[in-house]
Amino acid sequence: MSGTDLLVVRGLVAGYGAAPVLRAIDLTVPAGTIAAVVGANGAGKTTLLRALSGMIRPAAGQVLLAGEDLRGTPVEQLVRRGMAHVPDGRGVISELTVDENLRLGGLWRRDRADAGRALDEVYQLFEPLARRRRHLGHQLSGGERQMLALGRALVGRPRLLLLDEPSLGLAPRVVARTMALLRQLRDRTGLTVLLVEQNVRSALAVADQGVVMSLGRVVIAAPAVQLRDDVDLRHAYLGF
């Protein structure tokens, strides 16, 4: 760990319409670590990611990315600040080919040469995608879509990756491979990940920090090891 905090969230309040889903969220993710946000359905996990990436406008609170306040930053600018958000359902554009989806992830970059290198790296990282470059998004399997969405985010060389339910609807083997890949990216490139998961076991297995949300609040933020080992905690909030 490098010791600096890449993402700092203070008193974040957000929601849809009048009733806030998030009630004063405080959260810190150090650079080069993986934080897993877990909790029951309706705890506000997805809303948290959407508020962080500006897809919904927070009613109050502060989001700092590497010390920069993100308030008022348009969604399309966040990727230029180093934040990549892979939404739930993964957002593969089914009408575009694999190659087009991937290139889209790097189109905003001024450094065209490095965008090309990043694209090649993603193809090396995800072999099956390289074989299906010309296939349309809707012709892919669930696992391939997962790779495509993740790869597309990586083409932008993000500092912070927001991942919403990467295990949703995937076979355990695919989930394990994804989690291993996240750990590998953290170790090799210093990528920081904020991961939202229903699959608590695999999320905590890979994470450095575990964040438990309940009814729009962070109830526990602790080292993932501690959450894995504390039976009372697990029973109270995580149900296993």
Next chain:
Amino acid sequence: MDRFVFLTVDGLSRGAVYAAFALALVLIWRAARVVNFAQGAMAVAAAYVAYTVSAATGSYWLGFVVAIVAGLLLGALVDRVVMRHVDHASPLNPVIVALGLVLLIQAVLGMVYGSEFRPAEAPFSRSALTVGGVAVLSPYDLFVFATIGVVVSALAWMFARTPVGLRMRAAAFAPEVSRLLGVNVGGMLTLGWALASGVGALAAMLVLPTELGLHPHAMDLVFVSAFTAAVVGGLDSPPGAVVGGLVVGLLLSYVSGYAGSDLTPLAVLVLLLAVLLVRPGGLFAPVAARRV
């Protein structure tokens, strides 16, 4: 037989214009999910600008270029000033606003230019060349084919091969995801309106010399034909719009040649109705994508 050849060529020539106009409708439909009923009036407005410029400078080609530029600007303006602020929750809202725009533009044109027909000049001869004793193509027909061929190919190339084309397609298919990937979705929408309106202006410049001339309502019937062409092709399909345009052009040419020109407006509406009844998605409707 001579007559058939003549009607076929004439139909394809008109059909090429319908194809371009239908393509403009498809561009906006794909980008904004709005059927731009104001497109005919917008195109006529651009043609009036060209008429003014040509009358002042004596140059047809300067007017031609100005018409396309005016079309591009008018499209961007309509998006930014009007359509951007329309609530798209009900699909009827933008339609009503577009129809309001038609009334507004036609009224303003009537106030400024009056409502008599003004002659629309053709840059090339419209009398057909004879090949082997059969009257086939006029130089003007060739000009129409070439211009529309170039524009359609350029658009196809732009959408399929360039970064801005990729951004425009992504923004149209998945605006939210595209924003997360750094695409300026609002800008792409304005660009789509501008391009469509520019193509519409070009189509008006090409078709007006073959009609009665310049008039605030001069594109009304062309719009109906082009709209039919777009529906025949499926509103989502640019190649469909081109084929639909040619089909409608041929049909109208045969109907007008063999059954009388009074029947052409009726024939368009019959075709529109038939397609909507039998294949409402159009002949080129893509297979519905699996959504996950």
